[in-house]
Amino acid sequence: MKDPASAKINLAVYNPDLGTNYPTDTGGRIHFRQPSDRDATLVIERLEMADEGMYSCEFATYPDGNQEAATNLTILAKPTNDGTAIVVKAGPAEVPVAVCNSANGKPAASISWSGNVEGNASYVTTKNSDGTFTVKSEYKAVPSGEIDGVQITCSVNQQTLKQPAAIPITLSVQYVPIVIIEGYDDNWYLGRDHASLTCSAKANPSAKSYTWLMNGEAVPSSAHVVGHQLTVNKVTYAVNGTFTCQVTNSLGEGRAKMDVLVREQEVAQSSNARAIAGGVIGGILALLLIIFLVGFFLHKQQSGAAGSYDPKRRVFGTGNGAPQPDYTYRPDSDSEKGPSVTVTPSTTVEGHHSGEAENLLTSEPHDYENYKSREGDEEEGESGIPRGPVVPLPGLHRDEVQMEDDMESQRDGSIISKRAVYV
Structure with missing residues (x-):
């Protein structure tokens, strides 16, 4: 039952x-x-x-x-959904510009709108004789040329739908042409070739005709008009004035104006262009300066690290009692091997007769510099100070004494080896 x-x-x-x-x-x-x-x-x-x-x-x-x-x-009914634009004329009052329907559904559907057009929506729900429902929604906005061709979306959500049904709607607003003139660069000078202006129009319905005027009259003979573009083959004072472009469609006429100033000579560069160029050049110079400073400091740091060796300080000590590392001389080849001579922080020399060597090395640095391998020689040093007689170390072989010939005095009073490699 x-x-x-x-x-x-x-x-x-x-x-x-x-x-x-x-x-x-x-x-x-x-x-x-x-x-x-x-x-x-x-x-x-x-x-x-x-x-x-x-x-x-x-x-x-x-x-x-x-x-x-x-x-x-309980019986559910899947609705039939559709949406369309309402063709309207531009005006100041808010009117319906789109409609969305969800018909014969059960339960009643819900409708929402999304898009970049500011407006409001209205909703009407009707129950049909068979128990289904029809929902109608209108989207209202102030019609203008700016929203013509803009797309908004009607979304229908209902229990029988796995996901909301999205219906895109492109608005259609009729209006008189909106006109702009492009191409003038404020650099029309006497004798310039092929200076041109372009008349651009947005209209619904589409524009039918374009008309150019200068100072309210026909353009001079030096200006040629082809469609929406005006071209001056050779600029003269005859085109110094106000140009007007008139565009018409079935709803009316739209117009735009452009003041043209003919100059005596070409403007090399606009202030904006100069500012941009100056900024670019300044940025490049700043970058080059940074690169130079970084390279300079890196080079200085490397040079300081490579030239930080002080032979005099390392051989004779710092004078403040700080310990110094040992430096041991070794002949270049096996055939030249002999007793080693080691300079230690206590400024002693180890060899066959360490006592006599110690007396020599504990003397002043310039006495050590004046030491020569040939006995009896007496010369002037690089500083002009006469060198004393050469006194050989008793008991040492000549190969060992030749080590002293390897040492070269410097102008600051220090000595360095001619053959040794310092790290």
Whole structure:
């Protein structure tokens, strides 16, 4: 039975002895699936909105009487959605510019709008005779040429839809042409070739004609007009004035003006261009200065590290009691090997006769510098000071004494080896 609490419409009956019966004519859409005293499943084909309601299944038993249970059938309807633009003329008042419909849906759909056009939306929901709903939404905005061709989106959300249905709508606003003149660079000078102006227009409906005027009259013969472009082959004072471009469509006429100043000579560069060029040049110079300073300091640091060796300080000590490392002389080859001579922080020389060598090395630095391998020689040093006689170290071989020939005095009083490599 359908709607047992109110109309109580009998739809299907089964009796084990008498068989099946369908009291209500449904065109065969409603019937038992497999009628028996154990299965009373009801099948509804080609579901209609009128089939929605409360259904009750009743068993007549003996001797316990009738047993029944009820269930509610809810029917959903997928809506049909569409959206269109409303063609309007430009004006100051807010009017509907687009409409979106969601028809014959159940439950009623919800509609939203998105886009870069400022406006407001209205909604109207209508319940149809079959229980479905139709929702209509209008988007209202102030119509102008700026929103013509702009796209907005109508989104429909409803229970039967897996995701909201997005409907793009391109607005259509009719208006008189919006005109601008381009191409003037404020550098029209006497004798310039091919100076031109371009008339650009935005219009709905499309522009039909372009007309150029100068100071309200026809353009001079030196100016040639082709469509929306005006060209002056050779600039003279005849084109010094105000140019006007008029554009018309079916709604009316739009116009724009441009004042042209003819100069005696060419302007080399505008102030903006000079400012940009100056900024670029300044940036390049600053970058070069930074690169130079970085390279200079790196070179200075490397030079300082490479030239920080002080032979005099390392051989004779710093004079402040700080310990110094040992420096040991070794011959260049095996054939020249002999007793080693080691200079230590205590300024002693180790060899065959360490005592005599110690007396020599503990003398003043200039005495050590004046020492020569050839006995009896006496010369002037690089500083002009006469060198003393050469006194050989007793007991040392000549190869060992030749080590002293390897030492070269410097102008600052220090000595360095001619062959040794200092790191």
